[in-house]
Amino acid sequence: MLSEKIRVGQVVKGLSGRETGKLFFVVKIVDHEYVLIADGKKRKLDRPKLKKVKHLKVYSFLNDKVKNKIASDTITDAFLRAELTKSKELIFD
Template sequence: MLLNDLNVGQVVISKSGRDKDRLFFIIKIINEEYVLIADGDYRKLDKAKLKKVKHLMKYKYASEDIRNKISNEEYINDAFLRYELDRLKSKL
């Protein structure tokens, strides 16, 4: 998966590990090999998971609200992440 295909706020699913088959948001892009992911439930924002890009499958959906809040350094809580994931699950 190419890094330029990934964006902050994009929905991804874990392909391996204990969190396999779970949906997450990309919170931060570390480098071309790693990203930080969180879902507000299993993985909270304050303990976001460092995950290899090759272990993720991306979806075409992304949350503009999350992307804008992170880029503007606004406060985001775990409940907001859970709400956005529930909202986007209906589109998947």
């Protein structure tokens, strides 16, 4: 299935809708077809976006810091923004 290659803490890029071209972290896997994404700026952790996996480009980069903080429920929007900025540099350099 599609969700087998996607995990919490993974960087994804929106391919459709208002999120086209923007990077996000996967914060929760709802089922095999849907995930919740957030970037800490427009899509904050208290209101993540429900998105179909087929409308996302999934990068192989998995941020373990984000994954662990989401699991322990100690993550903040500021931390998410900072890690997304660092991840952009690693993905596109």
